[in-house]
């Protein structure tokens with residue numbers, strides 16, 4: 001692991017996710033931007049001292065020559081470091097699990113995607129919400145035609161935690177997220193809009209063609225957007241609307257997706273992730289619950305406990321990790337990754353997300369909210 005040290009947020013979730021299905025051991029890391037803090041964190045996590053590295057370059061150099069070298073690295077650092085770290089590991093022949101957004105510029109995202117292809121290494125991006133079983137069920141239902149042709153895709157990701165200037169009050173996570181050099185060009189749209197955009201495309205199966213955006217910065221002095229409204233035109237004429245907000249008071253983690261087709265609609269809400277609501281034309285809304293035997297394979301294999309025992313965020317993240325493990329094994333041994341390997345967020349999904357953010361910011365900043373075609377869909 002690179003990053004994810006003491007006081008960090010997402011690294012701990014990665015460690016839970018890696019352990020749950022027993023596909024990974026954490027054996028080496030450069031856990032912190034501060035080498036001493038990193039070593040101290042490594043020792044409390046039972047990492048051998050000679051595999052706790054002062055920085056990621058030392059880790060690449062130290063691991064590449066070992067007989068028992070790592071198979072894959074998880075990159076859990078702020079956005080601006082993803083590119084150099086992922087590049088160094090890919091070039092040294094390691095597989096990579098990278099946090100989103102994959103990079104802070106489209107040029108870097110293209111370069112990283114190309115590098116994954118030319119080196120033949122695995123590069124997965126942790127779009128968490130595509131790990132939920134009921135999201136897989138929704139995707140299968142749309143693909144099966146249960147909704148008919150999709151007309152409208154509404155996705156929203158409102159959060160409240162940055163409703164005030166906490167970046168100036170010592171909040172580590174908010175500090176780098178509001179610094180364009182570390183976060184990239186898109187504030188809320190880069191941080192959580194990328195999740196929403198991926199989820200909408202993942203479930204609807206539609207490619208986005210163009211965006212028109214209105215961004216706002218409500219907290220005084222903040223350098224990046226903390227609220228974004230984006231209209232999306234999808235292939236085949238479907239229309240989308242995406243709202244990302246870091247200032248939506250009362251919304252803890254309000255990611256919600258609604259897909260409307262000619263024959264029915266689906267609603268999925270991240271805070272009630274074990275349920276999916278389907279409504280057929282002129283029918284009553286029906287709640288479909290996780291864990292039932294009549295769900296599709298994609299939902300059933302990503303489920304660990306019987307119906308009624310809630311599963312959530314950690315299990316969704318585990319599903320990504322276990323899918324990545326299956327994909328890496330397939331590459332190494334030829335054994336099929338099977339259903340677990342299906343729909344994994346890839347380097348191309350990472351590239352699409354970065355290109356989406358870039359087009360959204362350009363639409364707002366350079367075209368007065370006008371329509372811009374997406375380069376990668």
Ligand code: NAD
Pocket residue numbers: 002003004005006007008009010011030031032033034055056076077078079081099100101126127128172173176191
């Ligand atoms: P954080 O500030 O909590 O943690 C960052 C960690 O990286 C810290 O331990 C820091 O010391 C370390 N670090 C920074 N630069 C480093 C370097 N060059 N080498 C080694 N370690 C370094 O940040 P966070 O909130 O955990 O976010 C990290 C990444 O995860 C971001 O890209 C963010 O967008 C992403 N994220 C994803 C999800 C998700 O659901 N997939 C959720 C939250 C955050």
